Amino acid sequence: MVIALKLASSIYRLMSLWWMRDENGNLSPVKEDGRVWLVQGTLNIRRAVQKDAGKYQCIVRNSIGERRVESTLVVTAPLQVTLLPSHQVLNTGQEATFTCNVTGYPVRTISWKKDQRQVVASNRIQLLSRDVLHIMSLRREDRGMYQCFVYSDNDGAQGTAELKISDVPPSLISVFPEQTIHPGNTVSLRCIATGNPSPRVTWYLDGTVIGRTSRISLGDYVTDHAHMVSFLNISEIHMEDGGEYTCEVSNDVGSTSHSARLNVNGPAFVRSMPNVTAISSEDLMIRCPYGGYPIKAVRWFKGKYY
Secondary structure: OEEEEOOOOOOOOOOEEEEEEEEOOEEEEOOOOOOEEEEOOEEEEEOOOHHHOEEEEEEEEOOOOEEEEEEEEOOOEEEEEEEEOOEEEEOOOOOEEEEEEEEEEOOOEEEEEEOOEEOOOOOOEEEEEOOEEEEOOOOHHHOEEEEEEEEOOOOEEEEEEEEEEOOEEEEEEEOOOOEEEOOOOOEEEEEEEEEEOOOEEEEEEOOEEOOOOOOEEEEEEEOOOOOEEEEEEEOOOOHHHOEEEEEEEEEOOEEEEEEEEEEEOEEEEEOOOOOOOOOOOOOOOOOOOEEEEOOOOOOOOOOOOO
């Protein structure tokens, strides 16, 4: 297809005529090539592309004077959109970038949606440019379908991509050490874990689940880096609070744990032990649920006699 820009100049005693193009406020002569040529004052452009769009001036000059006429060329093409990469599988804590590749013009607006809801920019979710979406410190809730919508005055198109978050078994990245403390003091134990889905945390004292009391508080929260932080606080430590503490983290794909002793100064004691059922030829481990500090020795006996 050939676009022709014409100027009716028959009323002038024509001495000269030429075409100029406005490039950012600066006029420069239109250069002829295989696509662009002049015929009797008419500017012809074959197979116009977006870079041809803009303002053009036809200038005619004779012995009487000069006249300039401006014309604006708008070039349009059907919009086509591809959202890349079209499929990503990443872990929590990583980063994801989507690029909205557009062909066609003009492009008036670009908008983003996730699962058919408008994407809201934040410190973690950023539009690096109108066609690039960047997500930092991925969370499980970031998984889903992403879309970029592109519009011109009379046309629109969209691209779609999927983000999956990998399931990862939990791991502990920070744990509490063994401690020795006097009765009446306060202690805080903390575990930090990663995993996807976000791990559940259970606390134990010598194998028994710990619950909240007036002296014991339990809690957890998730950081911006998708780390699960769980804590156990004990106020006004009693001698019977001594023993082996365990934080166990688990999700749908695995579990792990950490144990360390909390030694409370005082006389030695042993908690009651439940009956244990074992399977022949399999390994068995029984822990002694003792407390008090310091401890000189721990001895095991079988049967009634010791």
